Amino acid sequence: LVTVEQEVHKKWELTDEGTKVAENGSHEAVVYNAVPPNGILQSDLTNSLANIKVGFNKAMSCGWISISKQGNESLVTRKVDSIIDLVQQHLRLIQADKSNEVDDAHKQEYRKRKLLQEVVIKSFLLGKGKDFTVSVEKAESDLTVEMITGGSWREKKFKPYNLDALGVPPACGHLHPLLRVRAEFRQIFLEMGFTEMPTNNYVENSFWNFDALFQPQQHPARDAHDPKLMQNPRSSCHFPPEYLQKVKQVHSKGGYGSQGYGYDWKLEDAEKNLLRTHTTAVSARMLYLLAREGFKPSKYFSIDRVFRNETLDATHLAEFHQVEGVVADYNLTLGDLIGTLYEFFSKLGITQLQFKPAYNPYTEPSMEVFCYHTGLRKxxxxxxxxxxxxxxxxxxxxxxxxxxxxxxxSLERPTMIKYGLNNIRDLVGAKVNLQMVHDSPICRLDKNGTLGTDLQTLEQRWNSILLRLEQLYTELRKLKNSSDNPENGFQNVDEQNLEFAIVSDPHHPPYSLVILSKLLADRYRIKVSSHAHSSVAFIPSELQSFLTGPSNSVGTGRTIKITLIWKKVGKDPLLIQCPISNGTIAGEVNIARYLNRLLE
Incomplete structure (x- = not known):
């Protein structure tokens, strides 16, 4: 109907400070005029004028004034008899719309001094288009029977049909991202053969929440969970009596190969009610029922709320959801746990995992599980x-x-990773944007439409695994044939040699490893080599032979090859086991625990 043409005009205007300069003169001119012919002390000049610093420096650079020593004071005098205030003249020309008489260099200088600003004015010129009309005719959207019978359809103007339009979306509810990820978690557990546990007891007693899990009373392990104790009812007293006595016995005096904690276990502490701090209390109940009814290999899971006295921040809430998984079977190992976690998270599309040694009163060994968050970059x-x-x-x-x-x-943190949220309070709480719930896509594995590509990648990975297994089988056959031949000199081929590297800072040597390496030398053949990383310029003489004592040991059994690398890594040394990926152990205490197991 109309044509639109944009025009841009630029002009220069004085700022508030520039207007004052145009009226009263520039800062340097004001300073010059304040200096009498016989001079003035600099302290008196500073007290008598505002903006003295800018004006004084400009007047000095223009050569209008000079400064000299007079005793302990500085005397300011004039160097020229008269001056021309060019700044004031230029600003008055610009004020009178004669900015073209001022060169661009001066304009840019006055702009830097915030005396001048460039104003951009955008305007639009409207004109009549080829379809311009002063009367608006509404286009018809429907072809009626009357139009066809009367022939008026020939003179009517119809709206064009958009066959690609999706139509008006129906009004309906929308699942919160937490519920979507929860449903996906539950489906994955069910596909892996797990059975869901009943988790309807938000209020739990301390016996099942702590004591049944071998967490001692009045111990910091309980404080770490920050329980919320109930006021009404404060306690509960319905416990299996025989099981209760066994728990009391193992806590206070030990049993089952354990020395216990050696303290006076109190029933009143076990009876206290609280908001459950973890769903492991539910797992304890289920394992007790499984043992009473006759044990059979089982897999359980639960997804429900737990409560802690947490300080709110970008990754913590006082009330959150916990995903609990339990597998009970004969001769399970830590490798089974790691493999299960990798399989579980890979079904969620999360492949970057790390496992770090940790402490839990009711598990040994224990690991913390970490996922990489691309938004937080950590x-x-x-x-x-x-x-x-x-x-x-x-x-x-x-x-x-x-x-x-x-x-x-946690249920919340994997949801943050999948939906790209950096703050957990954007997912749960008063700051949640309800439009986010409406706009968030359905949580599915092929979010980017790459299901076909994923299947091809999975097939290639499966083929590479089969090829590697075949190679390993061939190598094992060769080893077996070598062990059957007494002339080859091999012994104990069923025992695997160990090889690992210890990365340590020369400012923090791991002295405990010296003692452990000497103990290991009595049982194993120890080979030690030492290297310096390029980040370390100098190695003290007392560290050049560090750990090299047992290198000539002649112990029997497996060979342990230790490579000591001096590198700037801080206080905590690292143990990297080869060839296992993700086999890094951090901290001198954890390394010592690992090496001590070789002595058991």
């Missing part, structure tokens, strides 16, 4: 995992050759 903790201790399982009646692997994972 690793964030999503949960804990480990193998349940015999002090927890055997009092329940679980057979001795049964191991139970378990893990507790």
């Amino acid at each position: 690793w964030i903790e999503v949960g804990n995992s480990g193998v349940f201790r015999p002090e927890m399982l055997l009092p329940m009646g679980v057979p001795e050759d049964v191991n139970v692997i378990a893990w507790g994972l």
Whole structure:
């Protein structure tokens, strides 16, 4: 109907400070005029004028004034008899719309001094288009029977049909991202053969929440969970009496190969009610029922709320959801737990995982599970995992050759990773944008439409795994044939040699490893080599032979090859086990625990 043409005009205008300069003169001219012919002390001049610093420096650079010493004071005098205030003249020309008489260099200088500003004015010129009309005729959207019979359709103007239009979306409810990810978690568990546990008891007693899990009373391990105690009812007293006595015994005096904690276990502490701090309390109840009804290999899971006295920040809430998984079977290992977690998270599309040694009163060994968050650009903790201790399982009646692997994972943090949220308060709480719930896409594995590509990648990965297994099988056959031949000199081929590297800072040597390496030398053949990283310019003489004492040991059994690398890594040394990926152990204490197991 109309044509539009944009025009841009630029002009120069004085700022408020520039207007004052145009009226009263520039800062340097004001300073010059304030200096009498016989001079003035600099302190008096400073007290008598505002903006003295700018004006004084400009007047000095223009050569209008000079400064000299007079005793302990500085005397300011004039160097020229008269001046021309060019700044004031230029600003008055611009004020009178004669900016073209001022060159661009001066304009840019006055702009830097914030005396001048450039104003851009955009305008639009409207004109009549080829379809211009003063009367508006509404286009018809429907072809009626009357138009056809009367022939008026020939003179009517119709709206064009858009066959690609999706139509008006129906009004309906929308699932919150947490519910979508929860449904996906649940579906994955069911596909992996897990059975859902009943989690309708938000209020739990301390016995099942702590004592049944071999967490001692009045111990910092309980404080770490920050429980919220109930006021009404304060306590509960319905416990299996025989099981209660076994739990009391293993806490206070030990049993089942454990020395216990050696304290006076109190029933009144176990009876206290609280808002459950983890769904592991539900797992304890289920394992107790499983043992009473006759043990059989089982897999359980639960997804529900837990409560902690947490300080709110970008990754923590006082009330959150925990995903709990429990597998009870014969002769399970830590490798089974790691493999299960990798399989579980890969189904969620999360492949970057890290496992770090941790401490839990009811699991040994224990691991913290970390996922990489691309938005925060850091690793964030999503949960804990480990193998349940015999002090927890055997009092329940679980057979001795049964191991139970378990893990507790957050629901909120994996949701943040999948939906690209950097703050957990954008997902739960008063700051949630309800439009986000409406706009968030359905949570599915092929979010980017790459399901076909993913299947091809999975097939290639499967083929590479089969090829590697075939190679390993061939290598094992060769080793077996070599072991059957007495002339080859091989012994104990079923025992695997160990090789690892210890990365340590020369400013923080791991002295505990010296003692452990000497103990290991009595049982194993130890080979030690030392290297300096390029980040270390100098190695002290006392560290050049560090750990090299047992290198000539002649112990029997496996060979342990230790490569010591001096590198700037801070206080905590690192142990990197080869060839296992993600086999890094951080901290001198954790390294010592790992090496000590070789002595058991």
